[in-house]
Amino acid sequence: MRSFLFLALFVSIAGxxxxxxxxxxxxxxxxxESHHVVRVNITNQNWDFLRPWGKRAPFTRRAVxxxxxxxxxxxxxxxxxxxxxxELELPDGSGKTPAHIEVVDYECNxxxxxxxxxxxxxxxxxxELTEAKVGDTLSVWQLESxxxxxxxxxxxxxxxxxxxxxxxxxxxxxxxxxTIQFRDSSFTLPVIKAGKLAGLVVxxxxxxxxxxxxxxxxxxxxxKDAGKKPYAGFPRTGLGFSNTRDPQFRRYVGLExxxxxxxxxxxxxSPAAKAGLQPGDIxxxxxxxxxxxxxxxxxxxxxxxxxxxxxxxxxxxxxxxxFVVQREGKQLDLTLTLAHRDVESYVSxxxxxxxxxxxxxxxxxxxxxxxxxxxxxxxNDWLKRAPQELVYLDRYQHDLFPDHPKKIVxxxxxxxxxxxxxxEELRQLRVTKINGVELQSLxxxxxxxEKAANGLHKVEFDADPSVIYxxxxxxxxxxxxxxxxxxxPATKRL
Amino acid sequence: MTRPLGLTxxxxxxxxxxxxxxxxEIRKSVARITNTAQEPNYRIPWLPGxxxxxxxxxxxxxxxxxxxxxxxxxxxxxxxxxxxxxPRKYIARVEHIAHDCDLALLRVEDAAFFKGTKPxxxxxxxxxxxxxTVFGYPIGGERLSVTQGIVSRVDFRAYTHxxxxxxxxxxxxxxxxxxxxxxxxxxxGSVVGVAFQGYSGDVAQxxxxxxxxxxxxxxxxDIKDGRYDRYxxxxxxxxxxxxxxxxxxxxxxxxxRGVMVSGVLAAGSSAGVLRLSDVIMSIDGLPVASDGMVExxxxxxxxxxxxxxxxxxxxxxxxxxxxxxxxxVEVKFATAFPFTMNxxxxxxxxxxxxxxxxxxxxxxRNLMSSFQFQNPRVDYLFDHxxxxxxxxxxxxxxxxxxxxxxxxxxxxxxFKEGIVEKVNGVEIKTLRELAAAFAKQAEFYVIDFVGGxxxxxxxxxxxxxxxxxxxxxxxxxxxxFLGETTPAS
Numbered sequence: 001m002r003s004f005l006f007l008a009l010f011v012s013i014a015g016x017x018x019x020x021x022x023x024x025x026x027x028x029x030x031x032x033e034s035h036h037v038v039r040v041n042i043t044n045q046n047w048d049f050l051r052p053w054g055k056r057a058p059f060t061r062r063a064v065x066x067x068x069x070x071x072x073x074x075x076x077x078x079x080x081x082x083x084x085x086x087e088l089e090l091p092d093g094s095g096k097t098p099a100h101i102e103v104v105d106y107e108c109n110x111x112x113x114x115x116x117x118x119x120x121x122x123x124x125x126x127x128e129l130t131e132a133k134v135g136d137t138l139s140v141w142q143l144e145s146x147x148x149x150x151x152x153x154x155x156x157x158x159x160x161x162x163x164x165x166x167x168x169x170x171x172x173x174x175x176x177x178x179t180i181q182f183r184d185s186s187f188t189l190p191v192i193k194a195g196k197l198a199g200l201v202v203x204x205x206x207x208x209x210x211x212x213x214x215x216x217x218x219x220x221x222x223x224k225d226a227g228k229k230p231y232a233g234f235p236r237t238g239l240g241f242s243n244t245r246d247p248q249f250r251r252y253v254g255l256e257x258x259x260x261x262x263x264x265x266x267x268x269x270s271p272a273a274k275a276g277l278q279p280g281d282i283x284x285x286x287x288x289x290x291x292x293x294x295x296x297x298x299x300x301x302x303x304x305x306x307x308x309x310x311x312x313x314x315x316x317x318x319x320x321x322x323f324v325v326q327r328e329g330k331q332l333d334l335t336l337t338l339a340h341r342d343v344e345s346y347v348s349x350x351x352x353x354x355x356x357x358x359x360x361x362x363x364x365x366x367x368x369x370x371x372x373x374x375x376x377x378x379x380n381d382w383l384k385r386a387p388q389e390l391v392y393l394d395r396y397q398h399d400l401f402p403d404h405p406k407k408i409v410x411x412x413x414x415x416x417x418x419x420x421x422x423x424e425e426l427r428q429l430r431v432t433k434i435n436g437v438e439l440q441s442l443x444x445x446x447x448x449x450e451k452a453a454n455g456l457h458k459v460e461f462d463a464d465p466s467v468i469y470x471x472x473x474x475x476x477x478x479x480x481x482x483x484x485x486x487x488x489p490a491t492k493r494l
Numbered sequence: 495m496t497r498p499l500g501l502t503x504x505x506x507x508x509x510x511x512x513x514x515x516x517x518x519e520i521r522k523s524v525a526r527i528t529n530t531a532q533e534p535n536y537r538i539p540w541l542p543g544x545x546x547x548x549x550x551x552x553x554x555x556x557x558x559x560x561x562x563x564x565x566x567x568x569x570x571x572x573x574x575x576x577x578x579x580x581p582r583k584y585i586a587r588v589e590h591i592a593h594d595c596d597l598a599l600l601r602v603e604d605a606a607f608f609k610g611t612k613p614x615x616x617x618x619x620x621x622x623x624x625x626x627t628v629f630g631y632p633i634g635g636e637r638l639s640v641t642q643g644i645v646s647r648v649d650f651r652a653y654t655h656x657x658x659x660x661x662x663x664x665x666x667x668x669x670x671x672x673x674x675x676x677x678x679x680x681x682x683g684s685v686v687g688v689a690f691q692g693y694s695g696d697v698a699q700x701x702x703x704x705x706x707x708x709x710x711x712x713x714x715x716d717i718k719d720g721r722y723d724r725y726x727x728x729x730x731x732x733x734x735x736x737x738x739x740x741x742x743x744x745x746x747x748x749x750x751r752g753v754m755v756s757g758v759l760a761a762g763s764s765a766g767v768l769r770l771s772d773v774i775m776s777i778d779g780l781p782v783a784s785d786g787m788v789e790x791x792x793x794x795x796x797x798x799x800x801x802x803x804x805x806x807x808x809x810x811x812x813x814x815x816x817x818x819x820x821x822x823v824e825v826k827f828a829t830a831f832p833f834t835m836n837x838x839x840x841x842x843x844x845x846x847x848x849x850x851x852x853x854x855x856x857x858x859r860n861l862m863s864s865f866q867f868q869n870p871r872v873d874y875l876f877d878h879x880x881x882x883x884x885x886x887x888x889x890x891x892x893x894x895x896x897x898x899x900x901x902x903x904x905x906x907x908x909f910k911e912g913i914v915e916k917v918n919g920v921e922i923k924t925l926r927e928l929a930a931a932f933a934k935q936a937e938f939y940v941i942d943f944v945g946g947x948x949x950x951x952x953x954x955x956x957x958x959x960x961x962x963x964x965x966x967x968x969x970x971x972x973x974x975f976l977g978e979t980t981p982a983s
Contacts, residue, residue, distance in 0.1 A: 245905045
């Protein structure tokens with residue numbers, strides 16, 4: 001009975017194929033399409049930021065990656081984050097090869113993979129890129145275990161600028177309405193329009209049947225940047241703005257016409273600051289494009305879009321872009337030289353991926369640098385569960401540290417040892433000084449420890465208990481026992 | 495409490511160590527209290543709020559007064575008391591209420607209520623393992639209930655009624671259930687505590703707490719001048735000095751003495767007297783151990799207990815070591831800690847200013863529990879109000895808590911939950927200052943919020959034009975309530 005059913009199903013698929021259906025209402029399958037895509041198997045292992053000397057348990061995911069010209073395979077950045085081992089697999093499972101990351105950008109959530117064996121993808125036909133617009137029918141591809149492409153069609157419903165996973169970046173997304181049957185263990189899947197690649201699904205909401213897609217314009221930008229060395233990344237301005245919808249506000253600032261956004265923040269040393277932009281300026285146009293009161297411009301391809309797209313995706317690192325602003329009733333032309341912002345330049349880094357967390361264990365006091373990655377290790381509800389003081393420092397770092405202290409050093413926990421007696425309960429405290437040396441980053445700790453007075457280390461915090469002392473000789477004596485007792489593979493990584 | 499001037503003592507006689515009450519006298523002197531309360535709704539602060547209430551227990555403490563918990567009679571609009579063997583309900587009123595130690599004193603005008611009752615004498619701290627009896631009117635029936643248990647633990651603990659205060663507490667294993675609150679816990683015919691809080695059965699078993707007599711006595715003494723002044727405290731953080739390196743750094747001998755001052759609240763009693771890294775060696779002559787405990791009347795208790803027994807106007811002598819030099823300093827308790835925004839507040843009408851349909855309210859625990867604010871800044875300022883001395887810049891944290899939608903403010907939704915920093919360039923520290931800023935004539939009212947962003951702008955003419963429309967549409971009776979005016983002292 002079972003096998004009969006299976007057979008019947010098979011027959012009907014074959015029948016569909018033969019008829020070449022015009023409508024895309026039901027999933028369609030074409031055998032030859034599998035020459036454009038490859039399976040990607042990834043084993044990731046994340047660092048454990050709460051126990052920074054080790055990694056968490058590894059896990060493996062499968063995805064489908066489109067093959068691009070030059071033997072490159074495109075996948076999402078999230079998929080390869082902290083990857084230990086990457087493998088490409090032929091669609092029908094008949095062959096595998098190890099692969100490596102050629103370029104990855106976790107902000108735009110894209111990565112290029114390359115097979116270690118350059119001949120592995122010889123027989124594949126590279127996909128070209130195409131843009132899509134609202135109303136187009138897109139097709140999300142998965143692979144059946146046989147290697148047959150399972151295509152889930154659906155209309156492109158929305159094109160908008162939205163937040164990307166590192167949550168400090170916003171870029172264009174496509175959203176499509178489609179029903180994806182779950183085949184593999186991830187939703188990194190190619191999106192095809194008329195035989196060309198229109199994007200990568202990165203997230204799928206099975207209740208709303210909504211697929212979130214990294215779209216072609218972002219992919220094109222990434223690929224162009226990937227061709228240059230060193231990889232530059234998507235540019236930023238370093239300004240914050242708010243809308244000017246309220247007519248009372250428009251009258252107050254003397255804003256005529258209908259457009260313009262009000263600059264609320266200009267980060268120090270940012271492209272905006274270097275060009276002379278100031279809080280209170282009203283941006284009227286960028287790159288010749290009028291900016292409306294909500295911060296949108298009219299994109300020739302997509303219509304109304306948030307101005308971030310114009311800056312970050314239409315332009316590249318190093319581009320000079322003209323801003324027309326209104327200041328004290330007068331119009332000014334300012335030229336910004338756009339630049340990518342390096343993630344390591346943040347006081348509290350929004351993400352730490354592929355980099356081991358830094359730490360320094362001072363006789364049992366675990367010292368680390370604050371990052372959002374650290375906070376996120378408190379779990380999905382980290383905003384509630386992580387120490388509120390640290391969440392606050394991370395979230396408002398630009399207001400709190402306009403002059404960029406390099407990093408925030410925290411005492412995350414204590415591994416109790418004889419020389420830390422009485423300090424067992426200390427945790428999640430910001431360390432300001434060691435032996436009187438103001439800490440700009442964890443790297444300052446070893447030098448500061450050279451400055452012990454009377455054989456004592458003095459550690460100062462910005463909150464109760466304000467100061468503790470440690471016996472310098474005692475710490476040295478504890479060192480071996482510390483690594484043994486807690487089975488620490490290392491006591492520092494700077 | 496100002497120092498009693500001899501004659502100001504009320505006719506409140508506390509029968510300390512006098513005749514024990516007999517079991518039948520005790521039963522007659524325990525009353526059931528029914529409270530019809532009215533709790534304001536902070537979302538519609540111009541209205542009086544909905545009625546609710548509950549019941550608890552009280553006991554005769556003097557010839558015409560009952561003692562109970564503050565939480566039994568909080569927000570009371572109408573109180574009745576009943577007792578065993580008496581068919582009548584008597585009307586009572588709150589004479590004194592102490593939310594920081596969860597005690598209240600009730601007055602029953604009709605002397606008939608006290609016929610056959612006996613003021614219960616107040617005893618001392620019962621021994622561990624000794625037996626105590628709890629009298630009250632808990633759930634499970636209408637009549638007086640008596641349960642028995644032993645004293646399990648004497649400890650400093652949080653009093654949940656205010657959420658921010660901690661005092662000496664005695665844990666007992668007698669059953670304490672809702673309705674027992676305020677009832678006397680008796681040993682040898684004397685009150686040794688007032689039953690007040692416990693855990694629900696799914697958290698812990700046989701754990702009930704009573705307010706011990708030092709706290710009861712403190713309350714009774716504080717109100718002697720006719721006013722309750724609240725507890726005073728040192729307002730310092732202390733850190734134990736166990737670590738040999740820490741002791742060496744402060745030049746201390748290895749004798750288990752002394753704690754480090756690890757925080758000093760700027761608005762507290764010790765500001766300007768104690769400094770960070772001072773080591774407190776003794777308090778009022780009692781040696782302070784390295785874990786912060788002192789021996790007081792035979793019990794090892796936290797050093798704070800010494801300050802707990804003081805009143806406004808008192809002071810405490812501290813022997814300290816500062817920069818390795820022994821010194822003696824005196825901390826004077828001029829007032830109780832002035833900022834109570836983190837504590838639950840009762841009997842208070844919510845303060846607010848409504849301007850252009852924008853509702854501004856000072857941040858309080860009551861406000862926090864009425865609104866589920868999403869702005870992390872609000873959470874942070876609330877939780878760190880005292881620790882980070884937010885009160886220096888914002889004695890009141892003024893939140894734009896909600897917006898009564900109107901064409902005037904239809905574009906202002908993004909400002910909701912913002913914290914007011916300035917109006918027309920003037921820093922706003924209190925709700926009164928905000929009201930004053932809005933009362934000033936100006937063409938535009940420009941409101942800056944904490945954390946930058948664009949200012950909120952209202953045109954005076956537009957606000958005036960919308961005023962009556964908003965008031966009538968939203969049934970607003972008053973546009974502001976700035977608090978009871980404090981009489982000039």
